[in-house]
Amino acid sequence: MRLDKLDLNLFILFDALYQERSVTRVAVLLNLTQPAVSNALARLRQAFDDPLFVRTPDGMAPTPVADNIVGDVREALALLRRSAGVNARFDPATSEKTFRLGMNDLAEFLLLPGLRAIVSEQAPRLSISSYYVSRDGAAEELKAGRSDLLLDAPVFNARGLEQQRLGEFPYVVAMRRGHPLARRKLTEKAYLQGEHLHVSSRRRGRGQVDIALHNRGARRRVVMRVQNYLVAARIAQQTDLLWTVPRVLLPLLDLAWRPLPFAVEPLVWHLFWHGNAEGDPASRWMRERLQQLVTGVMAH
Structure with missing residues (x-):
């Protein structure tokens, strides 16, 4: 060539x-x-x-x-x-850009309705495409421009990526209304004796709660593992399974909940992008909107 x-x-x-x-x-x-x-x-x-x-x-x-x-x-x-000191111009009012956002269904559920409202008002010709991005391929996905931004927990190798902390969400234990544990204090013993539901896009591996229990020399019995939060909510509504979930989701679901009887680190969300987009005004605009939305969700 x-x-x-x-x-x-x-x-x-x-x-x-x-x-x-x-x-x-x-x-x-x-x-x-x-x-x-x-x-x-x-x-x-x-x-x-x-x-x-x-x-x-x-x-x-x-x-x-x-x-x-x-x-x-x-x-x-x-x-x-x-x-050259030049960045591409970005006018949200006229841009027809399609933003490609990597996020799971929890982030979609909590953020995309609000994001659509913002876009409708400020950037009516702009489009949003959201999909799951594997953590193993996240850096290459962002570098290649197949995704503009990735929202995830900071648990993968983010080498070559820029990031900002968006917020954190404490966990509680959700259960169906009328569950035997719904109206009394939930003890660690009762929690460990229960059967549990876990959400993960991975086929195997421990979640944050299981790591916390392992550090205490304890273990819970996960009898069902599913890929997304809305399916888990449906299962929790119709069974006696206990579901440890970020509390921020509960006002949107028909479930009872009790505080966790032991300490677990909260779910932390970071926003990731490739260094190529650091000075991109379109990327900056979307990063600011997502931060605004997460801050609003945390306040409720």
């Missing part, structure tokens, strides 16, 4: 197409005609000897070659922008 034959703007277009997955949207975003975008893509394909993007029912899907180079392209563009 001859770099001297490539225009820097081709890489800007590559980055935009990787994010937007639409020639039409890229043309609007970069103030180009659709034929100009197609011609630029043809030059990129020739330079890399690869299609780079292929048409699918869901838009222009990147090829493995595009997936492999996007991280380096974004890093190089970010470095050039920082060196």
Whole structure:
């Protein structure tokens, strides 16, 4: 490949197409005609000897070659922008950007209704796409631009990522209304004698509560392990299983609860993004909105 034959703007277009997955949207975003975008893509394909993007029912899907180079392209563009003191402009009132947020269903349940209200008022043309991101692939997901931001507990290797602490949520023990333990003080003995429900996207591994109990020389009996919180809430409503859950969720569910009879570290949420996006005004705008929402949720 001859770099001297490539225009820097081709890489800007590559980055935009990787994010937007639409020639039409890229043309609007970069103030180009659709034929100009197609011609630029043809030059990129020739330079890399690869299609780079292929048409699918869901838009222009990147090829493995595009997936492999996007991280380096974004890093190089970010470095050039920082060196030139230039950041992409972002006007929430007119932006048609799609923010890709990595979060679990608890974060979706607590934050996305409020985020939609903010976006509807401040950024009516902006879109949100939320999905689960594996912790093992989080850094690469952010570096490659497949996700803009990731909300998670700080329990994985965040090397190369920027982060900020959003807030923390204490745990309580939830149970169905009418549960034998719902109207009396919950002791550690009664807690350990009960059968438990646990939420985790992983197939195995201990949660925060199990680690705390292990440190006390104790162990609870988890008889059901599910992937998301809303399913767990439904199960807890219809069985005698005990569910140790962040208290912030309880006002939204038809469940009784009792305080935990032993100390457990709260659930902590951090927001992660790649260093390439540190100075990006769009990323900063969304980070501020998410911090605002988490602060509001914690206050209730």
